Amino acid sequence: MQEALKEAAKAFDAGEIPVGAIVVCQNKIIARAHNQTEMLTDATAHAEMLAITAAANYLGSKYLNDCTLYVTLEPCAMCAGALHWTQIGRVVFGASDTQRGYRLWQQPLLHTKTAVTFGIDEKACQHLVLEFFKRLREK
Numbered sequence: 001m002q003e004a005l006k007e008a009a010k011a012f013d014a015g016e017i018p019v020g021a022i023v024v025c026q027n028k029i030i031a032r033a034h035n036q037t038e039m040l041t042d043a044t045a046h047a048e049m050l051a052i053t054a055a056a057n058y059l060g061s062k063y064l065n066d067c068t069l070y071v072t073l074e075p076c077a078m079c080a081g082a083l084h085w086t087q088i089g090r091v092v093f094g095a096s097d098t099q100r101g102y103r104l105w106q107q108p109l110l111h112t113k114t115a116v117t118f119g120i121d122e123k124a125c126q127h128l129v130l131e132f133f134k135r136l137r138e139k
Contacts, residue, residue, distance in 0.1 A: 001094055001121040004070045007034040007047060008128050014039060018128040021047035021071040023055035023064065030067070031055035047071060048079035052086055064088045065113070072125040074101035074118065080109035090115040094125025 007020025011034035023031040033050035037043055048071055056062055068090040075083060075093065080102035083091060091114055102109045110116065 001070050001072070001092065001125070003029060003032065004047075004072050004094070005121065005124055005128070007032050008072045008125070011035045011047070012128055012132055018132050019047040019071065019073045021051040021069060023051050023067050023069050025055070025059065025064075025067045030058045044078065046076065046079050048075050049082055052082055052088075056086065062086065068092060070120075072121075073097050073129060074103065076100045077102050077105060077109060083114065084109060084111045087111045088114055090117070092117045092120055094119070094121045095129060096122075 003022045004020040007022065008018040011020060012018035016035040016038050020034045022029050031051045031054035033047045033054060035047050036045040036050065048069065051069065052064065055064055055067060064086040066089055069083065069088055070092045072094045074095065074097040075091065076097065088111070091110065096118065
């Protein structure tokens, strides 16, 4: 999660919502990304989406069932849907997203075989997001 937090800090510094993600396969980081929706003017350029694409390219496969995604904020429905289609083996996230997180949906969005762990480094992950929006409101 510390590596995902480093990515989130890059997003924060770039004026993006501070979410960072890494994909690990066989104890090796194969992809890392942070939100780039503003920079790319692309609403789908979430950290998870960019990390999924990079990991799939690295592996040469659309399936990530032997991989773990570490992300600082609970994935949204779009990202959860993409994670479902990749059949990712495990998702680990830090802070919950009580407004847009995938767990708000009635039906499960992740693949049934995907293991989920949450609350890892939650305070650090949450702090970046809260500080970002605090600064945004002050402007």
